[in-house]
Amino acid sequence: DQQVKQNSPSLSVQEGRISILNCDYTNSMFDYFLWYKKYPAEGPTFLISISSIKDKNEDGRFTVFLNKSAKHLSLHIVPSQPGDSAVYFCAASGIGTASKLTFGTGTRLQVTL
Amino acid sequence: DTAVSQTPKYLVTQMGNDKSIKCEQNLGHDTMYWYKQDSKKFLKIMFSYNNKELIINETVPNRFSPKSPDKAHLNLHINSLELGDSAVYFCASSQDPLDRGRYNSPLHFGNGTRLTVT
Numbered sequence: 001d002q003q004v005k006q007n008s009p010s011l012s013v014q015e016g017r018i019s020i021l022n023c024d025y026t027n028s029m030f031d032y033f034l035w036y037k038k039y040p041a042e043g044p045t046f047l048i049s050i051s052s053i054k055d056k057n058e059d060g061r062f063t064v065f066l067n068k069s070a071k072h073l074s075l076h077i078v079p080s081q082p083g084d085s086a087v088y089f090c091a092a093s094g095i096g097t098a099s100k101l102t103f104g105t106g107t108r109l110q111v112t113l
Numbered sequence: 114d115t116a117v118s119q120t121p122k123y124l125v126t127q128m129g130n131d132k133s134i135k136c137e138q139n140l141g142h143d144t145m146y147w148y149k150q151d152s153k154k155f156l157k158i159m160f161s162y163n164n165k166e167l168i169i170n171e172t173v174p175n176r177f178s179p180k181s182p183d184k185a186h187l188n189l190h191i192n193s194l195e196l197g198d199s200a201v202y203f204c205a206s207s208q209d210p211l212d213r214g215r216y217n218s219p220l221h222f223g224n225g226t227r228l229t230v231t
Contacts, residue, residue, distance in 0.1 A: 043222030
């Protein structure tokens with residue numbers, strides 16, 4: 001049962017443009033959401049998070065949007081840079097399961113010159 | 114100044130063998146985790162320890178046994194390895210278990226151990 005879904009396995013964006021990565025979830029108990037970035041042969045690194053009391057959180061070039069009614073969140077990267085090329089994982093935790101993060105399968109972003 | 118380090122990076126072994134993966138964190142965190150990333154790229158939690166106490170034990174075969182000698186170390190021992198155990202195993206740590214102070218306590222991951230069972 002895949003509770004966190006990233007339906008796009010890959011995305012290619014030109015340098016300078018906006019990258020939009022999407023994530024859907026099914027568990028209505030999830031109330032905290034995170035994005036992790038992973039380079040090859042490295043572990044995931046925390047990027048940005050959002051709690052369900054907000055619908056937007058911004059950190060520099062990265063913004064996460066949360067639409068609770070649609071059970072959907074997205075990560076916007078503006079402007080995209082070649083160093084942003086990586087796999088991005090969406091993760092969620094919730095009431096009663098807060099110690100466990102449930103991850104999506106990731107979206108591979110390639111930023112081209 | 115590696116924050117979460119795990120060894121070895123690669124591990125190739127035959128079915129039926131017993132192997133261990135070691136993990137150490139120098140962040141002063143209280144909680145450590147083992148995650149498994151399978152061939153379908155799912156990252157799933159296996160175990161979590163808080164101050165040497167087991168707090169999460171997912172449905173994992175009892176051939177897998179975590180051991181935490183102190184809060185900076187969490188090792189994973191696997192007995193009687195099977196082909197299906199082939200995966201990348203990630204160690205992680207956080208300041209608090211994610212149900213306390215979690216909004217300020219993301220996971221810090223190690224670089225993973227790729228286990229191949231032949």
